[in-house]
Amino acid sequence: MTTVSKKTIIVFSGDYDRMMAAFIIANGAAAMDDEVTMFFTFWGLAALRKEQKPALPATGKSGLQKMFSGMLPKHAEKLGLSKFNFAGAGRFMMKKVMKAENVMTVSELLETAREQGIKMIACTMSMDVLGIGKEELIDGIEYAGVATYLGETDESNVNLFI
Amino acid sequence: MTTVSKKTIIVFSGDYDRMMAAFIIANGAAAMDDEVTMFFTFWGLAALRKEQKPALPATGKSGLQKMFSGMLPKHAEKLGLSKFNFAGAGRFMMKKVMKAENVMTVSELLETAREQGIKMIACTMSMDVLGIGKEELIDGIEYAGVATYLGETDESNVNLFI
């Protein structure tokens, strides 16, 4: 094995707790000098949404696409837990414990991931299906499809689907 | 690394959206000349069900096995979404958007997987627990257990659990 190894993570789930796991693993690997690529697809795209909605409404979305993008959480900190969410109360309470225990929120983990140079890719096919436009996602990410993801796995020894 | 690399995917989940992700990755890899093995276990077995129920009722199933196999979706296109399913309405609407955006359904993805020679294995232990007989599953698949799956991972660089 070489000293620098690559890792890829597909972030499919939009659950707050799974997103935490994804970013904690990614940031941990980057801190150990591994190259890390995160590929955000389906509900996982919610983590990449801008906190501020774009001023102009997105054009070219069908009614159904508007419905899906409307249902998707508006921001990483609005994601629900996979268990015990209770309409957001569970996440609210977990975040209180996390703060007391000095555990970073998903937004803070995302910021750290950017600072560490983790490559974040938004899945363009999922964006089409869920009706999410580039203007709704944060800056500094890449846009690509499954072929790019597969290319990233070529020299990776850890490839997770979360 | 060699030019041909293997990939394995355990398809555990019976959610329509996760199944799409599994097949899109598998088909993408096969299109790039990788060998791909998909191992269908637990709720993932629903994707391999024949659209036509066998004429004769399966014999030798206990009442509980009949119950589980009765609850499991009858066909890939009847699977629910992991989020926003709303008793099938979410899947129905997502499929409408997919059609407009030229995204393949799970049935079409499965057909492509067969054409590309992807090896599809049904987990026999799960079939026993859920009371699913071979006569209920599509042709051209293999039947095996965890040892076969592990053997398939030996030369694989990507091994996902979906």
Place this chain on the structure above:
Amino acid sequence: MTTVSKKTIIVFSGDYDRMMAAFIIANGAAAMDDEVTMFFTFWGLAALRKEQKPALPATGKSGLQKMFSGMLPKHAEKLGLSKFNFAGAGRFMMKKVMKAENVMTVSELLETAREQGIKMIACTMSMDVLGIGKEELIDGIEYAGVATYLGETDESNVNLFI
């Protein structure tokens, strides 16, 4: 490839069926002389809980931590299914079929994993967030964080997130 290969499994989910899958893969690999490390995090920690609650109440837990650890299933055999759980009825019925088909329960799979020398690690950060103390978990496990997990993946060819 060498004849002995390593495998790692992150056990994130607290679903009975996913836990079965994790242990069946881990035990299968150990039976084939692979080194296996299981890293239990978030809801997956429930599998490592002692059947007998410690006599003395845990001290130093905040109210919210008590709430989370109180909601988490008390024991592996109390975990729910990811589908068709129906407040435990689904798990109860699945376990009846499993017994008839000679499929091991999660507790039995866990015992086998220990006998086979599988390394089981409890994620200390998750323990803090969910308010789970070491006195609540079974003996013979290790305690560590994400850096230890990543170290375990260095020579592993199979790294799953379940």
